[in-house]
Amino acid sequence: xxxxxxxxxxxxxxxxxxxxxxxxxxxxxxxxxxxxxxxxxxxxxxxxxxxxxxxxxxxxxxxxxxxxxxxxxxxxxxxxxxxxxxxxxxxxxxxxxxxxxxxxxxxxxxxxxxxxxxxxxxxxxxxxxxxxxxxxxxxxxxxxxxxxxxxxxxxxxxxxxxxxxxxxxxxxxxxxxxxxxxxxxxxxxxxxxxxxxxxxxxxxxxxxxxxxxxxxxxxxxxxxxxxxxxxxxxxxxxxxxxxxxxxxxxxxxxxxxxxxxxxxx
Amino acid sequence: xxxxxxxxxxxxxxxxxxxxxxxxxxxxxxxxxxxxxxxxxxxxxxxxxxxxxxxxxxxxxxxxxxxxxxxxxxxxxxxxxxxxxxxxxxxxxxxxxxxxxxxxxxxxxxxxxxxxxxxxxxxxxxxxxxxxxxxxxxxxxxxxxxxxxxxxxxxxxxxxxxxxxxxxxxxxxxxxxxxxxxxxxxxxxxxxxxxxxxxxxxxxxxxxxxxxxxxxxxxxxxxxxxxxxxxxxxxxxxxxxxxxxxxxxxxxxxxxxxxxxxxxxxxxxxxxxxxxxxxxxxxxxxxxxxx
Amino acid sequence: xxxxxxxxxxxxxxxxxxxxxxxxxxxxxxxxxxxxxxxxxxxxxxxxxxxxxxxxxxxxxxxxxxxxxxxxxxxxxxxxxxxxxxxxxxxxxxxxxxxxxxxxxxxxxxxxxxxxxxxxxxxxxxxxxxxxxxxxxxxxxxxxxxxxxxxxxxxxxxxxxxxxxxxxxxxxxxxxxxxxxxxxxxxxxxxxxxxxxxxxxxxxxxxxxxxxxxxxxxxxxxxxxxxxxxxxxxxxxxxxxxxxxxxxxx
Numbered sequence: 001x002x003x004x005x006x007x008x009x010x011x012x013x014x015x016x017x018x019x020x021x022x023x024x025x026x027x028x029x030x031x032x033x034x035x036x037x038x039x040x041x042x043x044x045x046x047x048x049x050x051x052x053x054x055x056x057x058x059x060x061x062x063x064x065x066x067x068x069x070x071x072x073x074x075x076x077x078x079x080x081x082x083x084x085x086x087x088x089x090x091x092x093x094x095x096x097x098x099x100x101x102x103x104x105x106x107x108x109x110x111x112x113x114x115x116x117x118x119x120x121x122x123x124x125x126x127x128x129x130x131x132x133x134x135x136x137x138x139x140x141x142x143x144x145x146x147x148x149x150x151x152x153x154x155x156x157x158x159x160x161x162x163x164x165x166x167x168x169x170x171x172x173x174x175x176x177x178x179x180x181x182x183x184x185x186x187x188x189x190x191x192x193x194x195x196x197x198x199x200x201x202x203x204x205x206x207x208x209x210x211x212x213x214x215x216x217x218x219x220x221x222x223x224x225x226x227x228x229x230x231x232x233x234x235x236x237x238x239x240x241x242x243x244x245x246x247x248x249x250x251x252x253x254x255x256x257x258x259x260x261x262x263x264x265x
Numbered sequence: 266x267x268x269x270x271x272x273x274x275x276x277x278x279x280x281x282x283x284x285x286x287x288x289x290x291x292x293x294x295x296x297x298x299x300x301x302x303x304x305x306x307x308x309x310x311x312x313x314x315x316x317x318x319x320x321x322x323x324x325x326x327x328x329x330x331x332x333x334x335x336x337x338x339x340x341x342x343x344x345x346x347x348x349x350x351x352x353x354x355x356x357x358x359x360x361x362x363x364x365x366x367x368x369x370x371x372x373x374x375x376x377x378x379x380x381x382x383x384x385x386x387x388x389x390x391x392x393x394x395x396x397x398x399x400x401x402x403x404x405x406x407x408x409x410x411x412x413x414x415x416x417x418x419x420x421x422x423x424x425x426x427x428x429x430x431x432x433x434x435x436x437x438x439x440x441x442x443x444x445x446x447x448x449x450x451x452x453x454x455x456x457x458x459x460x461x462x463x464x465x466x467x468x469x470x471x472x473x474x475x476x477x478x479x480x481x482x483x484x485x486x487x488x489x490x491x492x493x494x495x496x497x498x499x500x501x502x503x504x505x506x507x508x509x510x511x512x513x514x515x516x517x518x519x520x521x522x523x524x525x526x527x528x529x530x531x532x533x534x535x536x537x538x539x540x541x542x543x544x545x546x547x548x549x550x551x552x553x554x555x556x
Numbered sequence: 557x558x559x560x561x562x563x564x565x566x567x568x569x570x571x572x573x574x575x576x577x578x579x580x581x582x583x584x585x586x587x588x589x590x591x592x593x594x595x596x597x598x599x600x601x602x603x604x605x606x607x608x609x610x611x612x613x614x615x616x617x618x619x620x621x622x623x624x625x626x627x628x629x630x631x632x633x634x635x636x637x638x639x640x641x642x643x644x645x646x647x648x649x650x651x652x653x654x655x656x657x658x659x660x661x662x663x664x665x666x667x668x669x670x671x672x673x674x675x676x677x678x679x680x681x682x683x684x685x686x687x688x689x690x691x692x693x694x695x696x697x698x699x700x701x702x703x704x705x706x707x708x709x710x711x712x713x714x715x716x717x718x719x720x721x722x723x724x725x726x727x728x729x730x731x732x733x734x735x736x737x738x739x740x741x742x743x744x745x746x747x748x749x750x751x752x753x754x755x756x757x758x759x760x761x762x763x764x765x766x767x768x769x770x771x772x773x774x775x776x777x778x779x780x781x782x783x784x785x786x787x788x789x790x791x792x793x794x795x796x797x798x799x800x801x802x803x804x805x806x
């Protein structure tokens with residue numbers, strides 16, 4: 001397995017202040033795959049994402065292994081993590097209102113990753129910002145890159161976050177409930193965008209959500225988490241039609257109760 | 266097949282810990298506790314001085330001028346033969362009196378101006394904000410001198426100047442806090458629940474700003490102690506019949522070259538008391554002013 | 557013929573920003589709400605739906621137009637507010653963190669100066685909503701998101717209003733919690749004969765609780781019809797977008 005490309009998380013455990021929050025989680029995202037992590041709040045799904053990027057507090061006790069292209073990231077020196085983080089692996093967070101720096105122009109935030117990881121110059125950075133802004137569908141991209149986050153709508157800010165994650169040309173995108181703070185119309189557009197980027201860039205994604213209706217548009221297979229354990233894994237369509245674990249069934253039933261059923265009131 | 270009564274579905278047990286308000290953890294930190302200890306010591310000294318001092322603080326003994334420390338006068342005597350320790354102890358009273366009354370007046374000014382500057386209709390609000398900024402630009406010491414030149418120097422003038430001068434600083438901070446609280450969802454919910462503006466102020470907005478107010482008050486009391494000493498030193502504060510650290514400094518400074526120790530004591534008292542209130546304020550802020 | 561609950565005529569709201577800039581939150585619109593007809597105001601974020609609801613509750617002052625209740629009172633009359641209960645989107649911010657839950661829930665009883673044992677009324681309401689017995693003595697931060705929204709609903713209903721106004725009551729919640737609160741809302745509406753005025757961008761929710769749908773787009777009322785009609789054959793582009801975007805499982 002050591003030569004495998006992509007992300008392989010195996011037996012990941014996380015304890016904070018003596019409390020075991022993650023208990024032997026296995027997740028793998030091979031080149032070009034779209035994988036989901038689904039579960040309720042407190043199930044450990046966001047924690048897993050953060051662990052991949054080494055973004056947990058220093059007193060967290062970690063066990064197991066997180067391999068990226070066969071290289072162990074757990075306990076890796078900061079030099080290695082810095083190359084991977086925001087470079088080969090990008091991340092999009094839930095709330096675009098807090099994930100962006102309110103005092104910096106959109107263009108500078110989009111190209112931060114590129115400047116850090118690929119030494120892009122000032123003039124090149126602007127051209128890159130405009131190109132990325134266009135790719136993620138920001139309206140009038142040449143103008144948008146000179147704006148500040150508060151001048152954009154929630155959906156546009158989320159597009160900025162995605163553009164920023166793309167700027168260092170990552171091969172894997174981690175998405176932590178990126179559509180939860182958005183209204184349904186914008187949510188749908190952002191999911192469409194992520195799907196398109198997956199196709200055009202051959203980008204793999206690890207997508208965290210609590211909503212199966214979102215999951216089925218964002219991932220092909222998924223692991224269901226409950227209280228820090230993977231209780232079920234399989235293709236998303238199978239999780240929807242015949243979930244096995246009680247957790248997956250509860251998530252499916254909840255989604256059925258709240259999602260569209262064909263316009264019959 | 267009736268749907269289960271989901272309303273009663275689950276009673277997840279709550280942690281069996283004592284229920285307490287958030288942000289009130291007693292985690293002052295080492296420096297905060299140091300501040301609290303300093304303030305407590307000064308308070309105790311002031312209380313003791315009401316009942317007992319080694320000598321009556323103002324009793325001049327012409328036969329014991331510039332007595333050396335030790336012996337019957339632990340910290341020595343001053344130029345008129347007054348016991349320095351007794352003066353210091355009585356001075357704590359004056360410092361705390363100004364800190365407490367000045368702080369209270371500043372708090373009142375701050376809450377009133379801050380609330381008016383945040384919660385009234387647009388025009389009044391803006392006018393108040395401008396007023397606050399204008400008053401802020403006016404130095405408190407100058408205000409005290411102005412008051413003293415009209416009314417004559419007294420502790421009342423010091424308290425008034427501290428209350429108004431530092432009250433405006435508090436007002437500016439609280440104005441922002443009141444604005445935030447006024448825009449919060451829980452205030453909207455209270456309005457929807459039929460609560461009038463006065464009751465919303467009492468039940469929601471005052472508690473919301475109280476944490477910040479307490480921190481500000483502690484810092485203001487530090488400034489008040491320094492202001493009292495400074496103004497009394499300049500002759501705008503405590504009269505000759507009142508023991509004051511500032512006055513002691515003024516009385517003794519001409520003899521600084523000959524008896525350097527005598528200036529040390531009142532200086533140290535002012536510094537440590539001011540530091541005490543400042544550290545306490547810092548500690549309170551870190552403990553939970555904001556999460 | 558259902559009874560008129562509320563009539564809004566030529567209602568609009570313009571916000572004045574710094575330097576004379578104006579932002580139109582709501583273009584003039586007229587609409588009537590009827591008693592017993594659960595109505596949803598739908599639209600994307602920034603469409604003006606929350607602005608409209610605040611005006612209908614008398615919690616905001618319109619730039620033009622009037623809102624009157626069925627019996628001729630102006631909407632700012634407290635007797636109208638007394639007949640409504642309000643649930644906001646995010647229970648993390650709509651409950652005062654410094655107040656005990658029992659006191660939060662009893663707030664409308666104090667606000668509307670209703671006689672009786674406020675504490676007992678709050679406790680029995682909390683019990684009806686499935687919260688633990690000692691909930692009244694605790695502070696909001698000790699509860700999960702779903703429990704907090706139950707507390708907010710308890711506050712909205714404690715004074716037995718006729719109209720329940722819910723502004724995105726589910727969108728800050730997890731899907732499993734969302735389903736439970738949705739079921740609870742439907743139960744309460746049926747059990748108490750409430751008229752539900754729901755604000756939402758999620759038609760998956762709307763189709764389950766509303767009989768009538770008002771569609772707002774960029775501050776304009778672009779569609780007003782029965783839920784059946786609007787959801788199955790939307791006429792406006794905005795309604796079609798919402799239908800297409802509604803989360804679905806198959």
